[in-house]
Structures are given as structure tokens and as C-alpha cells.
Amino acid sequence: MHKFFFKANDDVLSHCTCAAAEAPATSSSQLDCPWCGCGWLISCGTCGKAFTSAEVRETDVPLVEFGRREVAMRGLEHVSEAEIADWAEGMAEMLDNFEVGDTIAYLDGSYWQVDETGIHFDGYYASHRLDRLPHAEALQGPELLDRLLGDPKYWFERERADRGED
Incomplete structure (x- = not known):
């Protein structure tokens, strides 16, 4: 298997x-x-x-x-x-x-357990520092996920300066 x-x-x-x-x-x-x-x-x-x-x-x-x-x-x-x-x-x-x-x-190049906390990593596009995955928070209200991760501002504010140099 x-x-x-x-x-x-x-x-x-x-x-x-x-x-x-x-x-x-x-x-x-x-x-x-x-x-x-x-x-x-x-x-x-x-x-x-x-x-x-x-x-x-x-x-x-x-x-x-x-x-x-x-x-x-x-x-x-x-x-x-x-x-x-x-x-x-x-x-x-x-x-x-x-x-x-x-x-x-x-999220941005990595897979996480939905209930994982203390998520700090540099993804393909951005640097993320999250207490909890937005995916888990969105279980209380789906609009939360799209409102945060669907907003270009979230990504631009966290964009890695070295993005594309990998």
C-alpha cells in the first residue's frame, strides 16, 4: 500500500x-x-x-x-x-x-496539517509567520480564507526579497 x-x-x-x-x-x-x-x-x-x-x-x-x-x-x-x-x-x-x-x-510550496500551529517558513513567494493556518480558521467562516490569502496585499507585504533566486 x-x-x-x-x-x-x-x-x-x-x-x-x-x-x-x-x-x-x-x-x-x-x-x-x-x-x-x-x-x-x-x-x-x-x-x-x-x-x-x-x-x-x-x-x-x-x-x-x-x-x-x-x-x-x-x-x-x-x-x-x-x-x-x-x-x-x-x-x-x-x-x-x-x-x-x-x-x-x-500554503506557498508546503503541506501542513490543518490544525498545526506556530507556522514560520519561507515559501515560494512569501515569508509566513502564522499562529495558525488560515485554512483552519476558515472552518469557522470560509470567507476568512479568501479574504486573507486571496488578497494580493497579503502576499506583496510578505514577498521574499530573494524570490526567484532559488
Whole structure:
């Protein structure tokens, strides 16, 4: 058995209408406009639409197969089997940080347990110093998530000076 991320539910924000059991996550597809949702939502590997949180589940599907499916779904034509295998290896290492049943959220290049606190990190775009994930706070009111992370001002005020030098 393998571990992978699947849509947890339709709580908070969900544009994906797939059943949770049929909605594996894709890897990050963050662009240079994280406020649009690509910096804080997770995309469905079936329909391509976004949702807020994923659950770590066991699956019979090998990670390399999820990689192949994602390549096909995104219409990528020049990705080698070796690159897919590297992606699967990296995904397995990242998944080692989570237990089956954990509910996770994505923020600016990193996956976090939704209930995690004291989050301090430099993401792809911005430096974040959060007492609690906005995704968790939004369980009380979904508009909170979009109002904070959907606001370009949040990102511009925290933009890393060295962004793009990686």
C-alpha cells in the first residue's frame, strides 16, 4: 500500500465536485500569482478544480502512476519516466511527514496539517509567520480564507526579497 493525498471534503472552499474517494490531489502548480488560489488551494487530479484540504489515505495506486496521470492530465508531452520516478520519490519523502488520516492544507510550496500551529517558513513567494493556518480558521467562516490569502496585499507585504533566486 502507498500513501497519497485525496480530497478530504467540501468544507471551506471547493470548486471540485468529485467524490472524495475519486479525487486524488495533484502536485503543486503554484504560479507567480499565489493570491489566485494556486498558492493556498489543492487541485484535483481528476477534474483539475481546486479544494481546500486533503486527507492522507492508503491506496493501491503506486505514486509513479499518480505522476503519469498528472502528466497526462496537464497535457505535458516531454516528461520522461525518470522525471516521473524522481517526482514519485520526492512525493514519498514528503508524505513520510504525515500519517494516514491526517488532514492537510497547502500554503506557498508546503503541506501542513490543518490544525498545526506556530507556522514560520519561507515559501515560494512569501515569508509566513502564522499562529495558525488560515485554512483552519476558515472552518469557522470560509470567507476568512479568501479574504486573507486571496488578497494580493497579503502576499506583496510578505514577498521574499530573494524570490526567484532559488
